[in-house]
Amino acid sequence: MLKYLEAAILTCLVAAPVIAEPLGIGRPALPEEVAAWDIDVRPDGLGLPEGSGSVEDGEVLFTDQCSSCHGVFGEGTGRWPVLAGGFDSLESDRPVKTIGSYWPYLSTVFDYVHRAMPFGNAQSLSDDEVYAITAYLLYLNDQVDEEFTLSSDNFTEISFPNEDSFFPDDRLTEEAPLFSETFCMEACKDDVKITMRARVLDVTPDGGGVTEDGVVVASADTTDKTSEAAEIEPADMAIDADLAAAGENAFRQCKSCHQIGEGAKNRSGPQLNGVVGRAAGGVEGFRYSNAMQDAAEDGLIWSPETLAEFLEEPKSFLKGTKMSFRGFKDEADAAAVIEYLKTFSSPEG
Amino acid sequence: MSESTKTTRRGVLKGAFAAGGAFLGAGAARATGADPAIMELQPWSQALGDGVDASPYGMPSPHESHVIRRNVEWLTADPISSVNFTPLHELDGIITPNGLCFERHHAGVAEVDPATHRLMINGLVDTPLVFTMQDLMRFPRENRVYFLECAANSGMEWRGSQLNGCQFTHGMIHNVMYTGVPLRLILEEAGVKTNGKWIMPEGADASAMTRSIPIEKALDDCLVAFKMNGESLRPEQGYPVRLVVPGWEGNMWVKWLRRIEVGDQPWHHREETSKYTDLLENGTARRFTWEMDAKSVITSPSPQAPITHGTGPTVLTGVAWSGRGSIPRVDVTIDGGNNWHQARMSGPSFEKSMHRFYYEFDWDGSPLLLQSRAHDSTGYVQPTKDALRAIRGENSIYHNNGIQTWLVNEKGVAENVEIS
Numbered sequence: 001m002l003k004y005l006e007a008a009i010l011t012c013l014v015a016a017p018v019i020a021e022p023l024g025i026g027r028p029a030l031p032e033e034v035a036a037w038d039i040d041v042r043p044d045g046l047g048l049p050e051g052s053g054s055v056e057d058g059e060v061l062f063t064d065q066c067s068s069c070h071g072v073f074g075e076g077t078g079r080w081p082v083l084a085g086g087f088d089s090l091e092s093d094r095p096v097k098t099i100g101s102y103w104p105y106l107s108t109v110f111d112y113v114h115r116a117m118p119f120g121n122a123q124s125l126s127d128d129e130v131y132a133i134t135a136y137l138l139y140l141n142d143q144v145d146e147e148f149t150l151s152s153d154n155f156t157e158i159s160f161p162n163e164d165s166f167f168p169d170d171r172l173t174e175e176a177p178l179f180s181e182t183f184c185m186e187a188c189k190d191d192v193k194i195t196m197r198a199r200v201l202d203v204t205p206d207g208g209g210v211t212e213d214g215v216v217v218a219s220a221d222t223t224d225k226t227s228e229a230a231e232i233e234p235a236d237m238a239i240d241a242d243l244a245a246a247g248e249n250a251f252r253q254c255k256s257c258h259q260i261g262e263g264a265k266n267r268s269g270p271q272l273n274g275v276v277g278r279a280a281g282g283v284e285g286f287r288y289s290n291a292m293q294d295a296a297e298d299g300l301i302w303s304p305e306t307l308a309e310f311l312e313e314p315k316s317f318l319k320g321t322k323m324s325f326r327g328f329k330d331e332a333d334a335a336a337v338i339e340y341l342k343t344f345s346s347p348e349g
Numbered sequence: 350m351s352e353s354t355k356t357t358r359r360g361v362l363k364g365a366f367a368a369g370g371a372f373l374g375a376g377a378a379r380a381t382g383a384d385p386a387i388m389e390l391q392p393w394s395q396a397l398g399d400g401v402d403a404s405p406y407g408m409p410s411p412h413e414s415h416v417i418r419r420n421v422e423w424l425t426a427d428p429i430s431s432v433n434f435t436p437l438h439e440l441d442g443i444i445t446p447n448g449l450c451f452e453r454h455h456a457g458v459a460e461v462d463p464a465t466h467r468l469m470i471n472g473l474v475d476t477p478l479v480f481t482m483q484d485l486m487r488f489p490r491e492n493r494v495y496f497l498e499c500a501a502n503s504g505m506e507w508r509g510s511q512l513n514g515c516q517f518t519h520g521m522i523h524n525v526m527y528t529g530v531p532l533r534l535i536l537e538e539a540g541v542k543t544n545g546k547w548i549m550p551e552g553a554d555a556s557a558m559t560r561s562i563p564i565e566k567a568l569d570d571c572l573v574a575f576k577m578n579g580e581s582l583r584p585e586q587g588y589p590v591r592l593v594v595p596g597w598e599g600n601m602w603v604k605w606l607r608r609i610e611v612g613d614q615p616w617h618h619r620e621e622t623s624k625y626t627d628l629l630e631n632g633t634a635r636r637f638t639w640e641m642d643a644k645s646v647i648t649s650p651s652p653q654a655p656i657t658h659g660t661g662p663t664v665l666t667g668v669a670w671s672g673r674g675s676i677p678r679v680d681v682t683i684d685g686g687n688n689w690h691q692a693r694m695s696g697p698s699f700e701k702s703m704h705r706f707y708y709e710f711d712w713d714g715s716p717l718l719l720q721s722r723a724h725d726s727t728g729y730v731q732p733t734k735d736a737l738r739a740i741r742g743e744n745s746i747y748h749n750n751g752i753q754t755w756l757v758n759e760k761g762v763a764e765n766v767e768i769s
Contacts, residue, residue, distance in 0.1 A: 033479065179730055192768050
């Protein structure tokens, strides 16, 4: 700890500002130049432009410009950020950190939407549009009612429920003393047990274990010594719970045509219980396209791989399929949905 | 994909052992016959090679084509706002080659034309200023070696061993010599007002990245850098100019730096509220956790760098770093933490830079549990993952500097594990 203090004092000495004569490099910034770039907003309202926007207008804008990634209700599609809900989840095993459940300040929402959103078309929204989208996000998080209009006048009156949960870094006082204790060098342990193994999970990407010139990783030794790992099913049907959870979100796009789970019935698409691993065209009572029936006769099996190909662009994978879905733009979404589908492994759901 | 991966791995595994056959047991055995590598005339020993200029910007040997940054696709929604990883297991020394420095973008790589790039200083200053790149080149420069580590490095390992390879568990780091202008000189040129307590750097890319940094740090050791390892910054590292914030989390090192505002309070922007805050088990969260704690990892042997030479003399190596100083010492264990050995440090030791360590030992072919433990110049000793979890729980994503364990089996194959 003493060493810490010494280091801190040293740093202070070095950090003492040195007053130097300006070198005369650069030129004064024009007020309009500063105005063009200085768009940042602070919790106290500094930097907030004049303007206003309603929840009602925000809903239209959000649905049009934001929902393809964040979902119509801010629930997030694929791995894109969830923006709403998650209240009372911060102490759980799977906290959902949203604007409403986690973010400390409303100004952060306005500032970020203004500077960086929509993704791929940043700074295209007018100030009033940013107000409206911000208002809608407040509404989605149950902070205001549907009649609400957010403006430069009432902006700083709004505070978020989680604001007081943040505190400054205290690692130097809470952790450093514990981690600066004397350390053991010899005969430190009675015995050593392996408690978890990465390979059982098998989520390392290709190339992780292997290099092209023949140096390798994977071994034939699959005995696993851990209880946690032992519960994971082998091979292709091992389920990544995080990915499956993301897939549940992405599956919303499929729900208008497909049912899954207990009591799922055929709708405009076949029910999907047990689809991963079963033969294509195999659900009783569903009228498949001729194309699907032909593929089934040719022995098409819905493995994770074939499903991934199909879901990327259904109509090019299987010309003539009845499925009108245009395909997942993002492979990650397809992978997540497949993972979700795998969780319904039995035909009954 | 998992199926094909396995097929590939098995195929390659076989290949490796065939190719490595000559080395297996090399410690004791003599060659059984004359070595064709010696007896046969190699093509490069007879024919002429390329002349100069065949490759005006030189590239590594094709035999090194596997030494690349890699991505973990399932981590993020889209590669435009994502991260890839430095192949630490293939590197040695302390400097990361420019093309292998991991990338983290929030809106893709901005392709900035330096001729139309400007750096603006505004806010609580006497004179708001605009600099061109040419202007920046007229300030006195400094050369400094610093590591840049993403606060989320090893973040996937909070709940247990997950990714098999130090590239993935520890590869969100690089160590580079920067050439740049002390930020202090640029701020003094504009004249910071006495109530100027914070700065907010901002990027020129489509994410317009912003972070709040206290003025003490800004005036201490931050650099406005335009060169890395002697050449211009790579586009993916912020060409033409980035902020260097030594020892502090990588997200603050704003790339494509176009503006620095001076203020009297922090801004609490997205990357310092929604992200880069450390959620604890009780639902509260630490913020402004800027410094990177002391950390180390064994880069070889490791899952991507198994022992292929059989028993006998074996080189264990790795890297260590601390955001609070230098690394005078690293301990290594090969028996899962029962007995530790002080590793041999080699290469320059700079503050807030990577350090290289080695431990040479005679491998008897029995399974190993490898760990390294860094000590930094403040007296801090790298904790175990369980010691961190006891304080922080498993939800904090960031700042996981716990001790890493590799299991090496009797074949020399290594795996990411956790031990009691």
